[in-house]
């Protein structure tokens with residue numbers, strides 16, 4: 326256990342966690358909603374600092390980040406816990422673990438220095454905090470981010486964006502790029518299906534953009550839940566209102582975890598969502614989890630329609646630059 330700095334002690338020995346928008350007030354001996362931050366004798370402790378349950382070298386496109394260091398790899402990390410309880414979670418074994426003491430006991434400790442050395446040895450350009458929500462292990466993620474920068478590596482958060490102001494203040498100076506889930510445009514969906522709220526996510530998306538960090542948005546389109554034309558349009562409209570050059574990934578749902586009763590999202594629904602994104606003014610809309618539709622993951626020049634970056638699955642198959650080879654238009658993003 327390590328002290329969870331994003332916290333404050335309240336009267337009577339309870340501690341308030343400041344890592345996410347839930348703002349859990351946690352009694353002695355109890356953990357917050359995420360299951361990995363515990364009040365131990367009046368001090369909030371992280372149960373997962375340095376304890377990684379998943380480590381892999383991934384293409385940055387898999388996060389997905391399509392306009393950030395395209396063609397590079399990210400050392401991708403995850404541990405246990407999440408501040409959401411999405412019934413369709415694709416990573417539920419990690420995120421929804423709530424009795425983590427036994428599970429973390431067998432994990433080796435990896436210091437931030439060791440993570441940096443591993444990333445450098447693997448030839449990664451960045452470190453991605455990705456397989457479970459980084460907010461719940463923010464202290465470790467931010468210690469890594471601080472040291473990564475000194476080593477010439479970038480840090481990426483793949484996140485639900487349900488942040489506290491305190492986490493934003495701590496993360497924005499250190500974390501270079503974000504992929505934020507916009508799960509729905511209904512607060513009711515957020516409350517019922519994800520165990521969160523919409524407004525803090527919208528606020529985080531705007532705050533990240535205003536801070537100048539690189540940001541892309543992902544929306545998983547689930548049949549019968551958030552696939553209505555009005556809702557998809559509202560999500561696209563919101564993203565475009567932040568920045569019409571912000572990439573939006575609309576992703577296909579596959580039955581998972583407690584949501585086995587829904588069908589796979591029809592490919593036509595995803596194609597229509599891409600179309601709606603363009604109608605709302607977004608310049609870069611990509612489909613995800615849609616085999617056989619590689620052309621929908623290419624980056625197309627908004628000026629002349631030429632292919633700027635061609636992708637096959639998560640692999641960049643041709644050039645990785647963000648300047649149009651035909652007309653010279655610069656596509657917004659960050660090159661290596």
Ligand code: SF4
Nearest residue numbers: 342345348349357359
């Ligand atoms: S990270 Fe969020 S869910 Fe976890 S203890 Fe802190 S406020 Fe609660």
